Amino acid sequence: MCAPQCCRADVARHSGDILPNGSSQARLLDRRAARGDDAAPIIPILARKVREVEAKAARGKVGPTNRTRFQVIALLVREERARVKSDTNLSTAARTELLKRLDGVATILARTAARDTSLLTLLDPATTPGPAAQRMRLDWLLDSGAQLSPEEMEIKAPQISRPTVVPAALADRQVVPPSVKRRLKATPFLAPAIQAPERPLTGRLSGWDLMEPLYRSFEQGAGGGAATMDLPPLPRFEHFSPRGRELMPHQVELLEAVRRGHRTFLLADEPGLGKTAQSILAASVAGAFPLLAVVPNVVKINWAREVEQWTPSRKVTVIHGDGDTMDAFADVFVVNYEILDRHLSWLMRFGFRSMVVDEAHFIKNLSSQRSQHVLALAEQIRQTSPGGNPLLMALTGTPLINDVEDFHAIWKFLGWVEDNQPAPALMRKLEAIGLTPADRGFYPEARAAVISMGIVRRLKSEVAQDLPARRIADLPVELDDDLGRSIRQAERELGARLAQRYHRLWETRHGGEAEPFEPDLDIMRSVATAELESSRNASGGGENVFTMVRRIGQAKATLATDYTAQLARSVGKVVFFAKHIDVMDTAERHLAEAGLKTVSIRGEQTSSARQKAIDAFANDPEVAVAVCSLTAAGVGINLHSASNVVLAELSWTAAEQGQAIDRVHRIGQEQPVTAWRILAAHTIDTKIAELIDAKQGLAARALDGDDTEIVSTTSVQLDALVHLMREALTR
CATH class of the missing domain: 3.40.50.10810 (Tandem AAA-ATPase domain)
Incomplete structure (x- = not known):
């Protein structure tokens, strides 16, 4: 660490762009000379800094600045250990004591790296410190009273590396989709015009971290x-959105x-x-x-x-x-x-x-x-x-x-x-601000610059x-695991079973007549009605529409919970609705693992327990999510301290869905309400959502004077089965 000494005048001449407060190194050395009784004054600095990094790691966060500190500590520990071992002026006892203190710093480094293994790469002696690490190292050395040569005070510019090559560890995993190969043949890509990198600016801030x-x-x-940039005024005419959308x-x-x-x-x-x-x-x-x-x-x-x-x-x-x-x-x-x-x-x-x-x-x-x-x-x-x-x-x-x-x-x-x-x-x-971090006015201007x-x-x-006062936003999710594939296969099997029953009933009613190209809706409804009765009596065996919808809810549970956690961290309190207890249990477990506090509102609760949960959700700022049963919490309670609802499972009726949303969208609500409906793509789930929306047209026409088209007045379950049957018959 200790380099050939240079005179204080030379040091002062070279330190003007390095020391952020503008003071000369000569004055710093005069003040620090009084601390010369310590044979290694850098060690107390390293001990203090390493504890700061360790404390940050203990809270689960080692950000870029503390990563740089970690690297500089490791670098200086190595340098100081080499200097102490080679210093012939030190007694054996003094050398042993200094090495022991350095080992203490190294132990904390190792303990910190064990918490965040990504720090291990920074312990590699071959790792080249960047400009920020070099500046930090220089500041700490100067603070310890070290006398440095002009060469040692120079900050070396990093070599620019371009991450254009796939890491070797991932090379074997790379795929090139067939259509990409076809596009390459159809329109061979030209060599990219690589832009020359801008040179780093030099100015009053060039020596600052x-x-x-x-x-x-x-x-x-x-x-x-x-924290919003100045945006231009609205144009006279809005010409960005496509026809029919605003x-x-x-x-x-x-x-x-x-x-x-x-x-x-x-x-x-x-x-x-x-x-x-x-x-x-x-x-x-x-x-x-x-x-x-x-x-x-x-x-x-x-x-x-x-x-x-x-x-x-x-x-x-x-x-x-x-x-x-x-x-x-x-x-x-x-x-x-x-x-x-x-x-x-x-x-x-x-x-x-x-x-x-x-x-x-x-x-x-x-x-x-x-x-x-x-x-x-x-x-x-x-x-x-x-x-x-x-x-x-x-x-x-x-x-x-x-x-x-x-x-x-x-x-x-x-x-x-x-x-x-x-x-x-x-x-x-x-730089255009004209100030440095040593000036109080720098901070609001720097924030505005970013x-x-x-x-x-x-x-x-x-x-x-x-915004509309209340809206429902559908969020389709992909069930691409084994459970999702089994659900889609079960749907196909149920559709095929219904199609067989349709063919048998057609044969019974029409004898040898050929079936029409378009399936007979009355026969399909008869088959679907019989299937529903069999499913409700649990005598049909195999997969039915109720067990299928339940499995879809289980498959969506984790994805719906993840989205709920994102909402809770972004906008505050969220109400999570599900039909089944196992989906609610999954939600509560995952939200707890994410560090979010929840309350539960279920059918088996006493009135006092339910009210206690409602009050906690309304009044306790630590409670982020209310996990609610769609049937038990869908009526009679007030949850308007939230403005976002997640519907993890679908109801069979538009009214039940609307009542759940109305627990939040009610008198006293001061925010627009959004209900996020989680739908399993490529399954019957999306059709059920479509049918629920169609049923809402009946109330809109009957009660509100709306001219919404009424698609069907039959049950959602029956229409869902008709949908599966039609797909099987026309496949």
């Missing part, structure tokens, strides 16, 4: 005010910003304000196709549906498994996080011009494979997109989960930071006049 001040500017609020004013504002050239957004609107639609239309406005959307599995199908609704002229493809069924000639590619690793190779060279990361808080852990894949793809798109200015959007109603440093991965995805320092575009904005890069956050309460 700016990430901590930027985090602090958000943590402290920096004078208040919404955007809300807050959505138009963002699209107008895209039209004027803004290309990176952290869109943090509350759930229910149309983030998906905004991002899809943003790609259209920017002419940024093909678009890659990386999304959670639970919203993958919903994404495809939104693309079809908002950009009907664009083709969307959803990537499942190895991508055998995808269409590589599409404009929008939707892939879920879980399968991203096996598609990296072709995604990196496909030539995307835009990328959207939905539920972007999923990438907050920089050491996770999920985050590394997303960030590598984003970097590749930045390098190969024409003009080096692709459309990049991070969508999340919960950008911060545990710590303000959760911002870091999202900022990195958007290209706002590089190597734990602001990227050139953000650095120019910070926000101007593209942070947009709107609340329901702010745009309530643009």
